[in-house]
Amino acid sequence: MKTTLLNTAITIALLSVGTAAQSEAIPLSGQSETEWRHTLAIYAFLPARTSGDSTVAGVTVPLDLDFGDALELLDFAAAGRYEAWRGDWGFIIDANYVSLEADGSLPTPGSAPFSADIRQEWLGLLAAYKAVDAVGGNGQRYAIDLQAGARYNSLRQEITVTSPAPIPVLGGDEGWWEPVIGARGTWVLNERWTAIASLELGGFGAGGNDLQVGANVGVDWRPWETTSLFFGWRYFSMDYSDTLSTGAFEYDVDQHGPVLGVKFRF
Known part of the structure; x- marks a missing residue:
């Protein structure tokens, strides 16, 4: 039964949102x-593929899933990034929230109903410094900025079976603070187009999060x-x-896919 529930929970945990750090x-x-x-x-981050392993109540399920299975089960998702700059120094607030829910019946005698609640959220507070600001051979400007700060991260994987006999909630809700570092490069192609690449690393063992990339x-x-x-x-x-208390609680997952965004300057 636990394996069936875990498969269902992970299937609905595919859709997430994320901030694409840009300078x-x-x-x-x-x-x-x-x-x-x-x-x-x-x-909005739309993972085309999710792979890895997830463990709830000591039961591990390998993952190799696509985006389509989760889309219809999205409850709510939002992600945003606020940046304030003056000269070479900046301050960044990075927020992410996604909630997914599913209800169904186990393929067992009596068709026991269950509900799954999956949630991931974080709030990052970072300082940034423009380390490089130069003009390339094509006459266009490029820059590199470095970031460092802290992030509050929260992960929920909960499954509840209500009948024929109630059982304890499987999984749980974990939250922790962790350090974050990052770097971004920006290349101005022309007055309308800019190329951007970024890398952000967090966790480093804090709160049980070995690494978040x-x-x-x-x-x-x-x-x-x-x-x-x-x-x-x-x-x-x-x-x-x-x-x-219900057993091992783990989330070791890789995702990749397109990201879309809109940005307002003032």
């Missing part, structure tokens, strides 16, 4: 380097003066493990 260290034409400039971005490559297209669209590809992985 605001280079001001737009007309923006002052010495005054504050702000950016608010909203993103987010990497993005893509382009920013600015059809309007203060609004732009981002198109890219994102890789995300998480290696978390702990032991709860």
